[in-house]
Amino acid sequence: MRKVYHRIIQIAGIVITVEADDVAYGDLAEVTTSRGTSLAQVIRLQDSKVFLQVFAGSRGISTNDQVRFLGHPMRVSSSENLLGRIFTGSGRPRDHRPMLEDQLVEIGGPSVNPARRIVPKNMIRTGIPMIDVFNTLVESQKLPIFSVAGEPYNQLLARIAMQAEVDVIILGGMGLKHDDYLFFRNTLDEHGALSRSVMFVHTASDPVVECLLVPDMCLAVAEKYALDGKRVLVLLTDMTNFADAMKEIAITMEQIPSNRGYPGDLYSQLASRYEKAVDFEGAGSITILAVTTMPGDDVTHPIPDNTGYITEGQFYLRNGRIEPFGSLSRLKQQVNSDTRSDHRTIMDTMIRFYADYKETLEKQSMGFQMSSWDDKLLKYGELFETRMMDLSVNIPLEEALDLGWKTMKECFDRTESGIKTDLLNQYWPKD
Amino acid sequence: MQDANTGKIVGVNGNMLTVEFDTSVTQNEVAYALLGEHRLKSEVIRVRGNRADLQVFEDTRGLKVGDRVEFTGQLLSVELGPGLLTQVYDGLQNPLNDLAEKSGFFLQRGVYLPALNYERKWSFTPLAKVGDRISGGDWLGWVPEGIFKHYIMAPFGLGGAWEVVKAAPAGDYLISDVMFQLKNEKGELRDVTMVQQWPVKIAINAYREKLLPEETLITQMRSIDTFFPVAVGGTFCTPGPFGAGKTVLQHALSQFAEADIVIIAACGERAGEVVEILREFPHLSDPRTGKTLMDRSIIICNTSSMPVAAREASVYTAVTLAEYYREMGLKCLLLADSTSRWAQALREMSGRLEEIPGEEAFPAYLESLIAGFYERAGLVRLNNGETGSVTIGGSVSPAGGNFEEPVTQSTLKVVGAFLGLSRERSDARRYPAIHPLDSWSKYLSVAAPEKLDFARNLLRRGNEVNQMMKVIGEEGTHINDFVIYLKSEFLDYVYLQQNTFDKVDGACSKERQIYVFDKVSAILRAKFDFDDKDQAHRYFLELRQMFIDWNYAEFESEEFNRLEQAVDEKLKEHTHA
Structure with missing residues (x-):
């Protein structure tokens, strides 16, 4: 039987300190107060002092409350029984159904040996031209959606989840508004996807430490499923809340902040989560789509900035559309050579023209005279926005490519396209 | 014991x-x-x-x-000896392939394996004889490692003068076999095997002198070799915001740069990117040797989710391996992606030590550590008169793409070439996104200086005209200025931009660069006669199209000559005789 400690010598922020021995770094403890029981994790050892991060926060903890060490780090059940279930960040059921304690796995496990990774090769079709044509999503990719509050990012996330062909969907909600949580649950339910989904949801009113646990819980379960041969899609929303939770805790721990109050290891912390995206040779895969809301629509803010350096591209969602500039799928090269021979050319050429259109638009708004070339670009830009960028467009890749040629033909001469002649001969629409 | x-x-x-x-x-x-x-x-x-x-x-x-x-x-040391090439190590020189065989998909902690194969026999040819007087770094013999002669050297840390008292004859040996016995004046004896240990944070300095890097390192990237060249034994950095193409650029360099040995240090970056190299290199052939690219490469791979402290060690491990091969008289290229992650590892540790933080919480000694790292590059004359070199290229990932941050600034002070990548250019799909106006290099270009100056000047003028046009509009711009703008755009599209993913365009040889740049220079200098701007615009679009087709044709092939003729014909249309 494990010893119970009764003397808490320090309470600061969400961290309590007890004097105890034979406690391992990273282990869990149970703190029992008059208000109930909360889990806590060992985050620092110093001589005989043990520093514990209390998941439910330190409010109401008294110095003579009970602390019992469990002798193991944070774990989560990873059995098939999880499917269709909804949990909190610390793994308690949110759906009034029984607690699950079979096939427990430790969260935050070791990283995959790079030598055992394989080059991703399967495209995930979404029916959204801005993704399929211009920034193809690839199985085992980790990709954030950069957006700002008020944009329909959760809707976009849900739509991709519904249309993507995957075996299991794991949703991690961090600081989610309660109605957003219900939106996800209802959407999954309506499409009959709830039975192949697991949700770990931390709502805005839950204790902040649970927010930190959400990605690890999701990814530990995803890893287990992927090793069992399942293709898993992990949706994380919103990673900004995750990073902010980390900041809050780092500051209360009196760590030296590096940039705008965020801890110096923000990059490593985010990376250790995102890097869980993987394609296991001979087994399943994990694909991660995450939402990062940019504070003040500023991409140089530490959270989107560090995220961008970790992930394999990013989608910018602005004004309800996926922006063609800045949005990038780094893995598209792996798959878009095998789709159709004109895929890459369409992708590059159409974006280049759209960039020119933007410049022309600027000139126009400043009242400059439009040349005949400018007129062509203006026509093109509008067609591009309605045919490709509108999020309501839902067509397969091949159809989108054909539409691309058609649009260019309607606006430009062959020679103006800057496309290699042999491709023009093959694809440029004949009258 | x-x-x-x-x-x-x-x-x-x-x-x-x-x-x-x-x-x-x-x-x-x-x-x-x-x-x-x-x-x-x-x-x-x-x-x-x-x-x-x-x-x-x-x-x-x-x-x-x-x-x-x-x-x-x-x-903290690395093992140096035959068998390093083709290996994939983590930051502490653990062989990742062997680890995978032992522990499967995941990196289990506490598992360390020997960096070199102690069971393989190497065919040894001695160079030193009994009675020879030697010092640290001298070549004592060699074994074939792929296409290279891997020299077995006297331990680098050997102080004073030593004499060979025993030498093994030619034959097949394990790396742990004693090949030589040395004796110094005091009568101390020392055994020499094919392996030696060297602490990673100390530079190997068993050479006669450091030389001035003068020869251009051909990377086969037009914008680098012609406009912002890198020297053999020089240093360069490629800072850029995310998505500007740092990694694609580094991959292209690792494939096409004309170095003997390429060492890639994937330091705190995405695992997926290393995997591309791991899976592609064994299948890509090196046109200069006919072997695969992997045969001349070592990959140090400490990706972002691997332990942070090992990340800090990884760049040192990489540079020590590069120095080792330099001691054999080889040209080594070290590509570190990214040095910012290394600096962040320093910052994390500094924070835990509760040191007084410098700018952006980086430790105050950041600058001297960065300088110390790049100073390990260089062209050296070895004790036997041969030369060897380590060229270091570090990518930098500045927070927010802002070059004012400490890592970029400390790096700029110590490198010889700055290839700044810009988001503007990558957004416009102008790859490589090396900014033609902001970047600089102190090294020698493959192109003639006066042609280069003319082209640079034109780029600057073209940019000015473009800025002006944004204010006063196209109609307010004089046609001569407009043509300058069109010429600068032309130069950008047909010369600076290069399609790394194309078989032909991806690698542009030195000869081809000189040839094509002459042609481009002639066009930039030519005087054109246009009736109006629309005509000029259309003409340059057409010329650009023909030139791009030309870029995609194999050098000096029939197709190449045919397309060149077409360009020449086109040129006659609006130029003065």
Whole structure:
């Protein structure tokens, strides 16, 4: 039987300190107060002092409350029984159904040996031209959606989840508004996807430490499923809340902040989560789509900035559309050579023209005279926005490519396209 | 064997341990924290009284106060010997392929394997004879390693004059076999095998002198070799915001640069990117040798989710391996992606040590560490008169793409070429996104200086005209200015931009660059007659189209000549005779 400690010598922020021995770094403890029981994790050892991060926060903890060490780090059940279930960040059921304690796995496990990774090769079709044509999503990719509050990012996330062909969907909600949580649950339910989904949801009113646990819980379960041969899609929303939770805790721990109050290891912390995206040779895969809301629509803010350096591209969602500039799928090269021979050319050429259109638009708004070339670009830009960028467009890749040629033909001469002649001969629409 | 020097853990904070020791410890010596049957590698980074702070190269979960720590007395070192090429190591020189065989998909902590194969036999040819007087770094013999002669060298740390007293005859040997015995004036004897250890944070300096880097390192990238060249033995950095194409650029360099040995240090970046190299290199052939690219490469791979402390070690491991091959008279290219992640690893540790932070919480000694790292590059004359070189290219990932931050600024002070990548250019799909106006290089270009100056000047003028046009509009711009703008755009599209993913355009040889740049220069200098701007615009679009087709044709092929003729014809249309 494990010893119970009764003397808490320090309470600061969400961290309590007890004097105890034979406690391992990273282990869990149970703190029992008059208000109930909360889990806590060992985050620092110093001589005989043990520093514990209390998941439910330190409010109401008294110095003579009970602390019992469990002798193991944070774990989560990873059995098939999880499917269709909804949990909190610390793994308690949110759906009034029984607690699950079979096939427990430790969260935050070791990283995959790079030598055992394989080059991703399967495209995930979404029916959204801005993704399929211009920034193809690839199985085992980790990709954030950069957006700002008020944009329909959760809707976009849900739509991709519904249309993507995957075996299991794991949703991690961090600081989610309660109605957003219900939106996800209802959407999954309506499409009959709830039975192949697991949700770990931390709502805005839950204790902040649970927010930190959400990605690890999701990814530990995803890893287990992927090793069992399942293709898993992990949706994380919103990673900004995750990073902010980390900041809050780092500051209360009196760590030296590096940039705008965020801890110096923000990059490593985010990376250790995102890097869980993987394609296991001979087994399943994990694909991660995450939402990062940019504070003040500023991409140089530490959270989107560090995220961008970790992930394999990013989608910018602005004004309800996926922006063609800045949005990038780094893995598209792996798959878009095998789709159709004109895929890459369409992708590059159409974006280049759209960039020119933007410049022309600027000139126009400043009242400059439009040349005949400018007129062509203006026509093109509008067609591009309605045919490709509108999020309501839902067509397969091949159809989108054909539409691309058609649009260019309607606006430009062959020679103006800057496309290699042999491709023009093959694809440029004949009258 | 004497009793190991031990201590016991009194504190755990993230990957930092505080350890109470009994006798003595050495700064930066390696120690192992014992966790059950696992031994977690760590390094002493600070000593206070009888307590030492250790950074652990592994996850510290499960360690307890009171657990034992063994000190080794050795600084963090790498093993140098035949068999390094084609290997994939983590930051501490653990062979990742062997680890995968042992522990499967995941990197289990506390598992360390020998960096070199101790069971393989190498065919040895001696160079040194009994009675020869030698010093550290001298070539004593060689074994064939792929296409290279891998020289077996006298230990670099050998002080003073030594004499060979025993030498093994030619034959097949294990790397651990004693090949030579040396004796110095004091009569001390020393055995020499094919392997030696060297501490990673200390530069190998067994050479006669450091030379001025003058020869251009051909990278086959037009915008680099012509506009912002890199020298053999020089240093360069490629800072850029995310998505600007740093990694694609580094991959292109690793494939096409004309170096003997390429060492890639994937330091704290995405695992997926390394995997591309791991899977592609064994299948890509090196046109200069006919072997695969992997045969001339070593990959140090400490990706972002691998332990942070090992990330800090990884760039040193990489540069030490590069220096080792330099000692054999080879041209080595080290590509470190990204040095910012290395700096961040320093910052994390500095934070745990509760040191007084510098700018953006980076430690105050950041600048001298960066300078010390790049200074390990260089062209050297070895003791035997041969030359060898280490060229270092570091990518920098500045926070927010802002070059004013400490890592970029410290790097700029010590490198010889700055290839700044811009988001503007990558957004416009103008790859490589090396900014033609902001970047600079102190090294020698493959192109003639006056042509280069003319082209640079034109780019600057073209940019000015473009800025002006944004204010006063196209109609307010004089046609001569407009043509300058069109010419600068033309230069950008047909010469600066290059399609790395195309078989032909991806690699542009030195000869081709000189040839094509002459043609481009002639066009830039030509005087054109246009009726109006529309005509000029259309003309340059057409010319550009023909030129791009020309770029995609194999050099000096029939197709190449045919397309060149077409360009020449086109040129006659609006130029003065």
